[in-house]
Amino acid sequence: MKESKVPTLKSIAEKLNISVTTVSKALKGYSDVSPVTRQKVLDIAEELNYTPNSIAVNFRTKQSKTIGIIIPEVVHHFFSSIINGVIEEAERQNYFVIILQSNENKEMEKKQVELLISKRVDGIIMSLSNQSNDEDYLKKIIDRNIPLVLIDKISKLIDCSKVIIDDKKAAFDAVNHLINIGCKKIAHIRGPLNPQNSIDRFLGYKTALDHHNIPFDSSLVYPCKRVCYEEGYDFTKQLMNDHPDVDGIFAITDLVAVGALTYLNDQQIKIPNQVAVIGFSNWFMSSVISPKLSTIDQPGFKMGAQAFLLLKEEMESMRNAGKRVCKTITLNTDLIIRESTSK
Amino acid sequence: MKESKVPTLKSIAEKLNISVTTVSKALKGYSDVSPVTRQKVLDIAEELNYTPNSIAVNFRTKQSKTIGIIIPEVVHHFFSSIINGVIEEAERQNYFVIILQSNENKEMEKKQVELLISKRVDGIIMSLSNQSNDEDYLKKIIDRNIPLVLIDKISKLIDCSKVIIDDKKAAFDAVNHLINIGCKKIAHIRGPLNPQNSIDRFLGYKTALDHHNIPFDSSLVYPCKRVCYEEGYDFTKQLMNDHPDVDGIFAITDLVAVGALTYLNDQQIKIPNQVAVIGFSNWFMSSVISPKLSTIDQPGFKMGAQAFLLLKEEMESMRNAGKRVCKTITLNTDLIIRESTSK
DNA sequence: GGTGATTTCGAAATCGTTTTCGATTATGAA
DNA sequence: TTCATAATCGAAAACGATTTCGAAATCACC
Numbered sequence: 001m002k003e004s005k006v007p008t009l010k011s012i013a014e015k016l017n018i019s020v021t022t023v024s025k026a027l028k029g030y031s032d033v034s035p036v037t038r039q040k041v042l043d044i045a046e047e048l049n050y051t052p053n054s055i056a057v058n059f060r061t062k063q064s065k066t067i068g069i070i071i072p073e074v075v076h077h078f079f080s081s082i083i084n085g086v087i088e089e090a091e092r093q094n095y096f097v098i099i100l101q102s103n104e105n106k107e108m109e110k111k112q113v114e115l116l117i118s119k120r121v122d123g124i125i126m127s128l129s130n131q132s133n134d135e136d137y138l139k140k141i142i143d144r145n146i147p148l149v150l151i152d153k154i155s156k157l158i159d160c161s162k163v164i165i166d167d168k169k170a171a172f173d174a175v176n177h178l179i180n181i182g183c184k185k186i187a188h189i190r191g192p193l194n195p196q197n198s199i200d201r202f203l204g205y206k207t208a209l210d211h212h213n214i215p216f217d218s219s220l221v222y223p224c225k226r227v228c229y230e231e232g233y234d235f236t237k238q239l240m241n242d243h244p245d246v247d248g249i250f251a252i253t254d255l256v257a258v259g260a261l262t263y264l265n266d267q268q269i270k271i272p273n274q275v276a277v278i279g280f281s282n283w284f285m286s287s288v289i290s291p292k293l294s295t296i297d298q299p300g301f302k303m304g305a306q307a308f309l310l311l312k313e314e315m316e317s318m319r320n321a322g323k324r325v326c327k328t329i330t331l332n333t334d335l336i337i338r339e340s341t342s343k
Numbered sequence: 344m345k346e347s348k349v350p351t352l353k354s355i356a357e358k359l360n361i362s363v364t365t366v367s368k369a370l371k372g373y374s375d376v377s378p379v380t381r382q383k384v385l386d387i388a389e390e391l392n393y394t395p396n397s398i399a400v401n402f403r404t405k406q407s408k409t410i411g412i413i414i415p416e417v418v419h420h421f422f423s424s425i426i427n428g429v430i431e432e433a434e435r436q437n438y439f440v441i442i443l444q445s446n447e448n449k450e451m452e453k454k455q456v457e458l459l460i461s462k463r464v465d466g467i468i469m470s471l472s473n474q475s476n477d478e479d480y481l482k483k484i485i486d487r488n489i490p491l492v493l494i495d496k497i498s499k500l501i502d503c504s505k506v507i508i509d510d511k512k513a514a515f516d517a518v519n520h521l522i523n524i525g526c527k528k529i530a531h532i533r534g535p536l537n538p539q540n541s542i543d544r545f546l547g548y549k550t551a552l553d554h555h556n557i558p559f560d561s562s563l564v565y566p567c568k569r570v571c572y573e574e575g576y577d578f579t580k581q582l583m584n585d586h587p588d589v590d591g592i593f594a595i596t597d598l599v600a601v602g603a604l605t606y607l608n609d610q611q612i613k614i615p616n617q618v619a620v621i622g623f624s625n626w627f628m629s630s631v632i633s634p635k636l637s638t639i640d641q642p643g644f645k646m647g648a649q650a651f652l653l654l655k656e657e658m659e660s661m662r663n664a665g666k667r668v669c670k671t672i673t674l675n676t677d678l679i680i681r682e683s684t685s686k
Numbered sequence: 687g688g689t690g691a692t693t694t695c696g697a698a699a700t701c702g703t704t705t706t707c708g709a710t711t712a713t714g715a716a
Numbered sequence: 717t718t719c720a721t722a723a724t725c726g727a728a729a730a731c732g733a734t735t736t737c738g739a740a741a742t743c744a745c746c
Contacts, residue, residue, distance in 0.1 A: 018698045051461040056732035059402040064641045074427045098439045118394040229631055258631050265633055285628045288572055288601050291607055362726045632696035
């Protein structure tokens with residue numbers, strides 16, 4: 001094995017018989033080093049293929065230049081889109097991103113938070129699990145003065161910056177669209193009772209009904225626990241038994257909507273003529289399923305990018321002013337009309 | 344703003360009027376510190392909520408305890424499954440994972456490699472872009488003695504550890520299955536010409552034909568460039584024009600197969616009776632599409648987990664023996680039979 | 687040539703932890 | 717008591733880069 005040592009400032013300094021200080025200054029463009037010396041340093045650095053030891057720089061500057069993001073799961077169209085946005089923007093700003101998963105589990109989420117804290121990341125982006133709300137480990141992030149941005153799955157009880165969509169309005173748009181194409185009896189396969197966006201989408205559903213003077217019927221609302229394909233299928237089955245005259249379904253997310261579509265297809269129930277279906281989130285899947293699924297486009301990538309920018313603002317504010325920004329950014333959603341609601 | 348300093352070894356030492364050395368030793372369980380002192384140290388550490396500054400530890404031990412993974416894209420069922428496997432196993436072993444994307448672009452991939460090298464990660468896992476083969480930046484990783492594991496999209500020309508599936512055998516199984524259910528004229532919508540697994544799957548296709556004495560017809564092979572849904576749709580259209588009597592399609596990946604299914608559905612072509620279709624990879628989507636898609640299950644999660652374990656072996660071998668392991672692990676695939684090939 | 691200003695450089699401290707090695711004290715045996 | 721041994725602790729160096737501060741050398745100007 002070769003003794004090819006990794007080059008350091010010292011190696012360069014020794015080769016030129018000058019001090020480490022001067023080498024450092026030359027490389028960083030300080031004004032108190034002569035052009036001649038600077039050039040010699042640059043040449044040797046180039047020759048040795050020198051790159052600063054970023055672990056040492058991190059140590060010295062007390063910044064890890066790394067942020068952490070905790071999400072429920074990676075293998076998920078929306079969350080992976082968020083990750084994509086975060087790491088693209090982070091890379092542009094010279095930050096690395098550590099990804100951790102909570103698996104929708106509160107204990108796991110707590111563990112991940114503590115891991116990130118102990119590893120001294122510069123900031124944290126989180127999308128909460130369905131179980132969590134104002135947990136003490138979230139407050140710990142605040143107490144420790146660690147920059148924090150919540151994204152999409154937020155808690156109203158935690159005082160920090162947030163990147164969200166207007167779930168209530170988006171849900172309103174979806175249900176309003178169903179009503180506009182003639183649906184009279186619309187069911188809602190909703191999410192769990194705890195998460196904020198599940199609540200807001202339910203409220204949007206209700207508001208749209210109100211707006212068109214359609215009486216709200218709680219027996220038309222089915223709450224998912226795991227928010228999965230199977231629940232979409234099973235609840236639709238149950239729904240069609242309970243209310244054979246239902247003519248519209250608004251599902252909390254595309255995955256559930258696809259489950260609904262599958263049941264309706266299996267039963268030869270005409271979509272959208274007998275039952276129209278609209279989902280939420282605009283997963284890739286929804287544009288290749290048959291019939292193609294109408295949905296609400298939720299800009300995951302953009303949300304991720306925004307979240308990083310906001311986190312950076314938080315990090316700078318904390319460093320300079322010692323206090324948080326606590327800004328909430330609300331991004332627009334779009335109603336995507338496809339076959340499942342095109343009568 | 345409070346002056347709540349982050350506790351260090353020094354804070355503890357000062358509080359107890361002992362040396363930093365002893366505190367460090369007490370916390371690390373050295374034998375040359377008395378039980379009494381140790382307990383006092385542990386108590387104070389507990390009280391101050393001390394956690395070691397891992398940036399300092401990294402600096403001291405010259406290990407970042409962080410690995411990097413470069414993949415073509417995050418928003419992708421298979422690759423996100425790999426990531427999931429890597430980070431789960433890495434977390435168990437106390438490592439962090441940095442994720443970077445090449446976007447199937449060679450220049451980007453090069454940039455990402457250099458970024459990871461300059462940031463001094465302890466090891467790198469890579470799934471190559473379609474453009475890359477034995478690029479010089481890959482050799483640079485080898486030259487710099489950085490542990491490397493290639494996963495799934497590998498290059499035979501780079502000498503390092505690898506985690507793969509037997510693409511040729513898996514493709515053979517898929518096509519063999521088509522033949523067994525009675526297909527006589529089977530088309531292959533293949534991947535680009537460069538990537539190894541695209542080549543191997545093509546070879547598996549050819550071998551299966553040979554094995555059943557079906558003559559190979561190169562006009563039945565359509566090469567994708569971007570390996571996307573649209574190509575699956577368009578090539579199937581072209582295929583059905585060129586060869587109306589084709590009765591089986593083997594697609595390089597589920598995404599392409601779903602494009603094929605959609606075209607066939609649009610044209611009211613019966614699946615699988617007129618044309619049977621099989622994909623590759625077992626994306627979630629393929630089990631909810633109609634008809635449900637037969638495919639080859641590619642164990643992304645397991646591959647990711649294995650890749651990390653192998654990388655760890657590489658890291659230890661490099662540290663201790665100064666040389667690479669260069670082991671190749673081949674994981675099993677499963678033939679998943681669903682509606683699209685159930686005559 | 688003398689004075690002050692400017693240019694150019696380097697010594698040294700610092701960040702927090704780990705580890706080596708030596709010093710000191712206590713203990714035990716003779 | 718004496719000497720050897722064991723038990724316990726701490727000083728100091730090291731990791732690599734950055735930055736402050738002061739020293740030295742050069743220059744400009746009268």
